[in-house]
Amino acid sequence: MTQLSLVKVSKIFGAAKVVDGVSVTVEPGKVHVLLGENGAGKSTVIKMMSGIYQPDEGHIEIDGETVRIPNVDAARKFGIAVIHQELNMVPQLSIMENLFLGALPTKAGFVDRAAMRKKAKAALDLIGLDEDVNTPMGELGVARQQMVEIAKALMQDASILILDEPTAALTRKECEHLFEIMEELKAKGVGMVFISHHLDEIARVGDVVTVLRDGKYIDTIDAQAPESELVRLMVGRNIENQFPRVAQEPGKTLLKVDHLTRAGAIDDVSFEVHAGEVVGLAGLVGAGRTEVIRAIFGADSYDSGSVAVDGQTLPKADIARTIAAGVGLVPEDRRTQGLILEASVAENLGLATMVPTSKFGFADLKGQTKRENETAKKLRIRMANVDQAAGSLSGGNQQKIVFGKWSMANVKVLLLDEPTRGVDVGARVEIYELINEITANGGAVLMASSDLPEVLGMSDRVLVMSNGRLSGGMPAKEATQEKVMSLAVSHMDEEAGESR
Amino acid sequence: MTAKEAKLGYDSGNTTAMDKVKRFASRNGALIGLIILCIALSIATPAFLTGPNMLNVGVQAATVAILAFGQTFVIVEAGIDLSVGSVAAVSSMLVAYTGASMGMPPLVTILIGVLTGAVFGALSGLANAYLKLPGFIATLAMMSVARGLTLVISDGRPISTSGMVNFFGSTVAGIPMPIVMMIIMGVIASVILNFTSIGRSMYAVGGNMEASRLSGISVHKTQIMVYVLSGVFAAVAGLVIAGRLHSAQPQAASGYEMDAIASVVIGGASLSGGKGKISGTFIGAILLAVIRNGLNILNVSSFWQQVVIGLVIAFAVSFDTLRRKVDTH
Numbered sequence: 001m002t003q004l005s006l007v008k009v010s011k012i013f014g015a016a017k018v019v020d021g022v023s024v025t026v027e028p029g030k031v032h033v034l035l036g037e038n039g040a041g042k043s044t045v046i047k048m049m050s051g052i053y054q055p056d057e058g059h060i061e062i063d064g065e066t067v068r069i070p071n072v073d074a075a076r077k078f079g080i081a082v083i084h085q086e087l088n089m090v091p092q093l094s095i096m097e098n099l100f101l102g103a104l105p106t107k108a109g110f111v112d113r114a115a116m117r118k119k120a121k122a123a124l125d126l127i128g129l130d131e132d133v134n135t136p137m138g139e140l141g142v143a144r145q146q147m148v149e150i151a152k153a154l155m156q157d158a159s160i161l162i163l164d165e166p167t168a169a170l171t172r173k174e175c176e177h178l179f180e181i182m183e184e185l186k187a188k189g190v191g192m193v194f195i196s197h198h199l200d201e202i203a204r205v206g207d208v209v210t211v212l213r214d215g216k217y218i219d220t221i222d223a224q225a226p227e228s229e230l231v232r233l234m235v236g237r238n239i240e241n242q243f244p245r246v247a248q249e250p251g252k253t254l255l256k257v258d259h260l261t262r263a264g265a266i267d268d269v270s271f272e273v274h275a276g277e278v279v280g281l282a283g284l285v286g287a288g289r290t291e292v293i294r295a296i297f298g299a300d301s302y303d304s305g306s307v308a309v310d311g312q313t314l315p316k317a318d319i320a321r322t323i324a325a326g327v328g329l330v331p332e333d334r335r336t337q338g339l340i341l342e343a344s345v346a347e348n349l350g351l352a353t354m355v356p357t358s359k360f361g362f363a364d365l366k367g368q369t370k371r372e373n374e375t376a377k378k379l380r381i382r383m384a385n386v387d388q389a390a391g392s393l394s395g396g397n398q399q400k401i402v403f404g405k406w407s408m409a410n411v412k413v414l415l416l417d418e419p420t421r422g423v424d425v426g427a428r429v430e431i432y433e434l435i436n437e438i439t440a441n442g443g444a445v446l447m448a449s450s451d452l453p454e455v456l457g458m459s460d461r462v463l464v465m466s467n468g469r470l471s472g473g474m475p476a477k478e479a480t481q482e483k484v485m486s487l488a489v490s491h492m493d494e495e496a497g498e499s500r
Numbered sequence: 501m502t503a504k505e506a507k508l509g510y511d512s513g514n515t516t517a518m519d520k521v522k523r524f525a526s527r528n529g530a531l532i533g534l535i536i537l538c539i540a541l542s543i544a545t546p547a548f549l550t551g552p553n554m555l556n557v558g559v560q561a562a563t564v565a566i567l568a569f570g571q572t573f574v575i576v577e578a579g580i581d582l583s584v585g586s587v588a589a590v591s592s593m594l595v596a597y598t599g600a601s602m603g604m605p606p607l608v609t610i611l612i613g614v615l616t617g618a619v620f621g622a623l624s625g626l627a628n629a630y631l632k633l634p635g636f637i638a639t640l641a642m643m644s645v646a647r648g649l650t651l652v653i654s655d656g657r658p659i660s661t662s663g664m665v666n667f668f669g670s671t672v673a674g675i676p677m678p679i680v681m682m683i684i685m686g687v688i689a690s691v692i693l694n695f696t697s698i699g700r701s702m703y704a705v706g707g708n709m710e711a712s713r714l715s716g717i718s719v720h721k722t723q724i725m726v727y728v729l730s731g732v733f734a735a736v737a738g739l740v741i742a743g744r745l746h747s748a749q750p751q752a753a754s755g756y757e758m759d760a761i762a763s764v765v766i767g768g769a770s771l772s773g774g775k776g777k778i779s780g781t782f783i784g785a786i787l788l789a790v791i792r793n794g795l796n797i798l799n800v801s802s803f804w805q806q807v808v809i810g811l812v813i814a815f816a817v818s819f820d821t822l823r824r825k826v827d828t829h
Contacts, residue, residue: 299714323716337714340707342774351704351715358697365695405715 001028001189002062002079002159004049009058011044019044021058022217024210026160026191031182033194033202033223035234036212037424038394042195045212046162049193050082051075081153082162087145091138096120098137099152123151127181141285143174150181154190161185162193167201168422171285171450172485179205197424199227200453235426243457244429246436250460251275253311254444255327255413257296260305265291267468268305273413273444278435280459280476281448283488288468289448290332293415296446297329298322309413323352328406330399332417338402341391345383346372348390348401352409375404379434396427403434414438416447420454432458452481467491529819530766530783534790541794548797555676559744561789562678563588563737565782567756568763569689570733572781573726575764576693578706578773579635581727583624584734585756586646589749591616592738593650596659596748606664614735620646621731625724639727643757650750658747669743678740685736689729690778698725706773759788762809766816787812 004026011019019041026032026049034042047053048060051069059066062078069075075082089098097104099120105112120133129147137145146166153161163182167175182192182205194206202209206223211233218233231242255273260266266288273279281289294300296307301317308314309325331337339348349372357364376386379400383393390401399419406414419435420428435445435458449455455462456479463473464487472487525532541548567584574581595613598604604612620642627638670677693699701722704712713719737756742748765771766787767780791812795805 297714319713320716320718329714331714336708337710340704340711340774343703343707347703351712351717354700354704355697355717361696361698363695363697363700 004160005061007058009055012056018215020215028191029186029189030207031192031194031205033206033209035209040212041215079159081158083149085165089137094134096133123155127151142169160191164195167196245458247460248276248439250277256308258306262302269470273446275442275444276439278445278459280455280462282455282484283465287465289465290417293417293448326412328411329415330402334398334402339390344387345390346386349375349404352405371408375408379404395422413444464488526823534787545797557789557793558679559676561785562682563740564759565682565785566685566737567760568781568785569685570730571760571764572776573729575769576706576776577702577726581639581730582757583639583642584760585753586643587617587620587731587734588738588753590646590650591735592742592748593653596661597653599662600659606662617731617735618728621727625727629720629723654750656750658749660747661742666743666746668739681740762813
């Protein structure tokens with residue numbers, strides 16, 4: 001089995017040393033966790049392991065011998081495979097074809113489908129994935145797509161598996177399944193590199209942790225180390241409280257959802273959110289949390305029921321009027337739904353207010369620029385200047401822009417869908433402080449999240465959805481992970497509303 | 501200079517001026533190319549850099565530039581309009597027809613022409629927004645429909661135009677009206693794109709349609725408006741073409757859509773949307789006209805001109821793509 005070592009490697013881009021003298025050794029049958037905030041250099045380290053980048057200083061050893069990994073193909077020959085955060089899949093092609101992408105088995109120049117099918121089935125069996133190999137990849141959920149990627153890596157005899165934030169888009173149950181597979185791979189002697197922003201997962205699957213900060217090697221410690229120690233190493237200071245929720249006295253009802261129903265997605269959902277309150281919306285992926293939030297915002301229509309903000313009933317599926325009534329949405333995926341990545345920070349901040357503030361068809365460019373600058377400053381967005389492309393900022397700062405967009409629009413009700421997905425610990429606390437600020441100013445927040453500790457830590461009240469229905473609710477003080485999970489699965493056996 | 505830069509041997513103090521020049525050059529590739537081309541042509545032949553020839557280049561560039569200004573809206577919004585040549589033809593044909601065969605007053609015929617452009621554009625836009633037809637397909641269909649209708653109305657024969665229409669192709673006090681029209685339309689396009697909310701929405705929708713929609717920007721309205729504007733600009737270009745020929749020709753402006761698209765793309769716009777400037781488009785259109793004019797003066801056959809134009813487009817766009825790649829690292 002293979003042992004992979006990076007010895008004092010550095011990588012320089014222009015004037016910046018993004019990785020500076022980092023040493024990591026991935027041992028067979030061990031899970032090596034790479035920990036660090038966004039921009040700490042984890043991705044660059046992975047790219048050096050997988051042949052995408054060459055180290056500018058230091059060297060790479062495989063089984064004690066110094067090697068060069070000039071490209072991805074060479075890495076594969078060394079048995080190194082990467083499961084990227086953004087999966088490399090062709091959604092239109094079948095599982096089988098994706099498994100053999102770039103290496104189709106042929107017979108006399110024609111694709112040998114029989115051999116392909118047999119090998120594909122064997123590969124899926126190996127990781128316990130029960131799925132027809134002819135199913136188009138795009139019909140699978142993220143978790144299953146990931147399983148297929150792992151199966152593909154194993155099929156190519158990978159002995160070092162690099163998992164770049166594999167759990168970011170998975171539910172708890174799916175994560176657990178992934179961890180079981182990782183344990184089986186460990187038993188088979190596969191060495192793994194694991195990246196995750198969820199600290200609780202580190203002790204669960206990790207053996208050792210290497211912490212990076214600002215491209216520098218900080219320490220390698222046992223994965224069973226307490227979370228507070230990991231956070232301290234990662235951010236270089238103590239973070240007193242991961243969830244600094246400051247509760248307010250709830251005021252009048254700001255958001256009232258009444259018997260909201262959409263066939264196949266939302267089943268008679270009613271609840272209220274008061275001024276000063278953060279209501280957490282928990283549930284498994286596919287339980288209908290995103291659907292409820294999008295229906296409230298007007299991004300999708302609904303069959304019956306109503307949504308009212310501050311006593312005023314909102315029209316169905318009319319985003320512009322919903323925003324005018326004082327509602328904002330921080331969507332599930334900021335990169336595809338929240339931001340124009342190539343546009344500047346300023347333009348993104350002004351996105352929701354550009355049309356409403358225009359007069360006689362002319363945009364209020366001067367006023368907008370002033371407000372954009374103020375908002376960027378107020379939210380402490382870390383950037384060179386407001387003309388920088390939003391896509392070049394870290395996940396946390398990108399998310400702050402999305403929050404800033406709604407702060408500029410002066411919304412009373414903010415809908416959050418996975419507000420800290422892909423955001424590192426330090427920036428996460430800053431996002432939470434933004435949430436506190438909104439409620440302190442009399443706003444109401446509805447927050448859907450798959451991150452249960454976050455829901456419990458930042459909400460005042462927790463609502464749980466299961467299979468399109470509201471299966472229960474409780475004050476956050478009384479909520480536990482067990483209580484929430486049992487509510488989340490309570491309607492699971494009823495009909496086929498929930499999919500994969 | 502930070503410690504990091506010092507360690508790497510970077511000397512930010514001395515290179516700033518040079519860096520600025522380099523930066524400007526890499527961001528204005530088309531302009532630099534145009535200047536170099538003009539210098540080369542001035543050296544190669546004394547016939548190039550003369551007043552009359554410059555005006556000639558301007559007139560040659562005018563119709564394509566006007567079409568390209570309209571096209572810029574569409575490309576910024578991440579669409580494409582293949583119908584501009586045909587729409588220019590059909591609207592100018594309607595101007596001539598309503599004037600010559602129906603005896604309508606010239607001013608009314610011109611309004612009808614502009615309205616025709618708007619209506620054809622609106623149809624493409626509606627198909628794009630509500631039938632979810634990709635702009636390429638909607639306008640490919642419209643290209644055929646509009647050209648076909650031009651032939652139907654004219655019965656395949658040119659129709660002569662009124663004096664008021666011919667004014668758009670005339671020269672007044674030594675100044676060719678096509679150039680004046682190009683400048684007016686360029687300024688209008690620039691104002692729309694930079695200062696109006698609909699213009700800013702084009703950049704937003706072209707950059708990320710879903711994020712724009714979820715920010716309350718009316719994506720449908722924007723999609724329809726870009727094609728309407730493109731149609732109106734095409735109609736104005738049609739007036740200029742008819743004015744120069746004193747008649748509406750059934751095959752007028754055929755193939756011009758490609759020159760218009762090329763101008764926009766040479767000018768730095770991205771076909772994936774969200775990027776593009778009227779000034780860039782203007783330079784693109786002038787560059788194409790200068791190449792044609794220069795090759796004509798140098799007696800290069802028009803067959804070879806097509807080869808050269810094709811290579812210029814490929815070179816200009818790959819230069820731009822490479823620059824962006826370098827910029828992101």
